[in-house]
Amino acid sequence: MVELLAPAGNLEMVKAAVESGANAIYVGARGWSRRRDAFELSDEQVHDAVGIAHAGGVKLRVAVNTNMQSCELPALLEKMEKFVGWGVDGAIMTDVGAIAQVHRRFPHLVLHASIGANIVNNQDVAFYRSIGVSQVVADTKLTLRELASRQVDLDTGIEILIHANNCYTYLGKCWMSPYHRLERTTDNFGKDLFRGSPNRGGLDYRVCLEDWDLFDGKALLEPHIALKNDAFFYLDDIPALIELGVHCLKIQGREYPVPLVASIVRFYRELIDAYVAKPAEQAFDLTPWRLRLEALRAERDSRRGNMTLVLLNEARQPVPHTA
Amino acid sequence: MGAFELNTTISNLRSLRESDLSACDAVYLGNIYCRLFEDNFLERMDDLTEGIARVKDQGLRAYVTSYAAPRNDALPKVQIALETAAAAGADAVEVHNLGVLRMVHEQFPGMAAHVGGFANVYTDAGAEVLKEYGAVRFTPNYEISLEEMEAIVRGAGIPAELQVHGKMPLGVSDYCFLLEYEQHWPEKCPVLCQKQLFLKQGDWAMRSVGKGVLSGKDLCMLEHLPALMDAGHRVFRIEAAYETPAYRLQIAQVYRAALERALAGDGTVDESAWQAIREHTAVGLCNGFYFGRTGSEYVGKRVEAATAC
Numbered sequence: 012m013v014e015l016l017a018p019a020g021n022l023e024m025v026k027a028a029v030e031s032g033a034n035a036i037y038v039g040a041r042g043w044s045r046r047r048d049a050f051e052l053s054d055e056q057v058h059d060a061v062g063i064a065h066a067g068g069v070k071l072r073v074a075v076n077t078n079m080q081s082c083e084l085p086a087l088l089e090k091m092e093k094f095v096g097w098g099v100d101g102a103i104m105t106d107v108g109a110i111a112q113v114h115r116r117f118p119h120l121v122l123h124a125s126i127g128a129n130i131v132n133n134q135d136v137a138f139y140r141s142i143g144v145s146q147v148v149a150d151t152k153l154t155l156r157e158l159a160s161r162q163v164d165l166d167t168g169i170e171i172l173i174h175a176n177n178c179y180t181y182l183g184k185c186w187m188s189p190y191h192r193l194e195r196t197t198d199n200f201g202k203d204l205f206r207g208s209p210n211r212g213g214l215d216y217r218v219c220l221e222d223w224d225l226f227d228g229k230a231l232l233e234p235h236i237a238l239k240n241d242a243f244f245y246l247d248d249i250p251a252l253i254e255l256g257v258h259c260l261k262i263q264g265r266e267y268p269v270p271l272v273a274s275i276v277r278f279y280r281e282l283i284d285a286y287v288a289k290p291a292e293q294a295f296d297l298t299p300w301r302l303r304l305e306a307l308r309a310e311r312d313s314r315r316g317n318m319t320l321v322l323l324n325e326a327r328q329p330v331p332h333t334a
Numbered sequence: 335m336g337a338f339e340l341n342t343t344i345s346n347l348r349s350l351r352e353s354d355l356s357a358c359d360a361v362y363l364g365n366i367y368c369r370l371f372e373d374n375f376l377e378r379m380d381d382l383t384e385g386i387a388r389v390k391d392q393g394l395r396a397y398v399t400s401y402a403a404p405r406n407d408a409l410p411k412v413q414i415a416l417e418t419a420a421a422a423g424a425d426a427v428e429v430h431n432l433g434v435l436r437m438v439h440e441q442f443p444g445m446a447a448h449v450g451g452f453a454n455v456y457t458d459a460g461a462e463v464l465k466e467y468g469a470v471r472f473t474p475n476y477e478i479s480l481e482e483m484e485a486i487v488r489g490a491g492i493p494a495e496l497q498v499h500g501k502m503p504l505g506v507s508d509y510c511f512l513l514e515y516e517q518h519w520p521e522k523c524p525v526l527c528q529k530q531l532f533l534k535q536g537d538w539a540m541r542s543v544g545k546g547v548l549s550g551k552d553l554c555m556l557e558h559l560p561a562l563m564d565a566g567h568r569v570f571r572i573e574a575a576y577e578t579p580a581y582r583l584q585i586a587q588v589y590r591a592a593l594e595r596a597l598a599g600d601g602t603v604d605e606s607a608w609q610a611i612r613e614h615t616a617v618g619l620c621n622g623f624y625f626g627r628t629g630s631e632y633v634g635k636r637v638e639a640a641t642a643c
Binding site: 078079084102107109112128131132134135136137139140141152157178179181183184185187189191194208210211218224225226227232233238279 | 482502519529535643
């Protein structure tokens with residue numbers, strides 16, 4: 012049975028995801044995951060999240076998927092020691108050095124290669140498997156045919172993002188945001204937050220969504236260039252993904268309100284259950300699901316659009332220098 | 335290698351033939367962003383073989399790069415390019431993708447592997463893992479500061495290659511937005527992306543090369559070379575995959591002269607050097623992330639050079 016993996020940016024969202032039918036939930040360790048700290052959990056909250064998830068029969072994974080600094084690795088291992096002791100069911104990671112060290116220290120912990128690892132081919136999957144990863148998040152740009160080839164060739168689990176952003180660039184291989192604004196701040200525990208760098212755990216200013224004009228030298232060639240960056244919901248491909256045997260369908264959205272995330276999780280829970288329950292020879296009509304999804308999409312797009320304006324405005328603000 | 339290595343990047347044989355490489359020690363052949371780039375070395379094996387020979391005939395080291403984000407359908411071509419590089423006597427291959435590094439390690443164990451900037455080396459532990467896979471040199475992720483870089487070099491015991499001049503990579507895509515608009519313009523793919531195309535909004539600017547996004551400003555470390563050498567760095571790159579032969583030559587001449595002076599303990603830079611840099615700079619200068627700041631900022635005495643262009 013395919014696993015439905017839900018996001019949680021706070022404890023209330025953990026509870027809502029459990030109640031809405033998630034099989035597994037991921038949370039970000041504060042300062043160590045690919046979201047701003049407002050949507051991450053303190054260590055104590057991670058402890059509580061494990062309790063809430065396990066009480067509901069749901070797995071709890073912790074994302075420590077920033078591209079960290081060398082000097083931060085001991086602190087990461089210390090943090091993981093606590094998380095493993097509390098019973099987290101897996102860790103979502105990006106940095107190959109951090110993955111290798113965590114795997115050596117906690118060989119039984121299930122490690123997931125994050126979307127930030129930008130795993131785009133089967134040789135990549137084999138590489139990550141060789142350093143201890145047992146499940147990888149597929150890049151959002153991959154086709155069903157590419158995913159199918161993985162099932163044939165490899166025994167590594169695949170996670171598919173069914174609600175996420177499809178950026179213009181490959182995730183994990185983009186520095187447009189910190190090129191325009193990078194603010195180094197530290198949290199109360201001394202963790203560098205790299206505000207402006209999504210790869211390093213800070214927020215992404217979404218500068219690709221700016222209304223760009225294209226110039227040839229100094230001459231305007233084309234106004235209002237839009238670099239594609241769309242938030243998406245999978246629907247039509249869900250039956251094919253289930254038939255393909257993918258291990259996990261993952262929903263992103265720690266930054267959205269709890270009721271919206273709960274509605275998205277419930278939608279996919281019911282869709283998966285309905286598809287799996289139907290007789291094999293019976294066609295599956297997606298029409299009613301499409302209508303339900305439109306309402307979720309409208310609310311998501313409204314919130315995302317507003318957030319983009321806030322971020323682009325912040326990206327124009329001067330950086331206070333301490334050096 | 336001599337006291338230092340100054341290298342550059344060239345995408346195709348035409349550009350290689352037109353380039354005077356007398357100020358360089360080594361060349362990376364191939365375009366990492368797009369398989370459709372005009373006569374990309376990585377797609378034309380006869381050209382690649384000739385290119386390697388041309389570079390080596392000049393007494394320079396020939397390196398063959400590889401794609402920044404190769405999907406499954408590109409791997410057979412990557413395989414052929416690696417075989418061609420090995421057969422033609424390339425001195426190293428550059429890999430930006432860890433799957434390709436694994437291919438090099440398993441199939442070409444004698445081939446030196448340089449890990450490229452898109453491979454996301456952020457930590458010494460990460461560099462150690464890649465060293466186990468045969469990496470002998472790495473370009474850190476472009477977000478890395480000099481301070482962090484030193485920790486990686488010290489911890490992993492593997493030298494770093496630093497881009498010291500040119501447009502800095504900011505991202506790579508599987509999609510070329512220029513193709514949506516090319517019917518409006520006289521130039522078409524595969525030469526369209528070689529025009530001086532900039533995405534601008536207010537005082538923001540990024541160079542577009544279709545599937546690649548580069549900094550609008552030229553990263554320039556000219557006045558910081560003595561500090562880089564004091565820190566032990568000896569391998570420097572002028573990024574010029576989308577630049578003209580004149581850019582490649584004149585910028586390399588400026589840097590070679592400055593590096594030799596820095597090696598002799600002289601940190602001064604001629605005014606003529608700044609003049610050459612200004613002539614080849616469309617938007618301004620920046621230091622990338624080397625000083626832990628916003629990538630488009632410039633830190634140094636020549637602040638006017640950063641904004642006056």
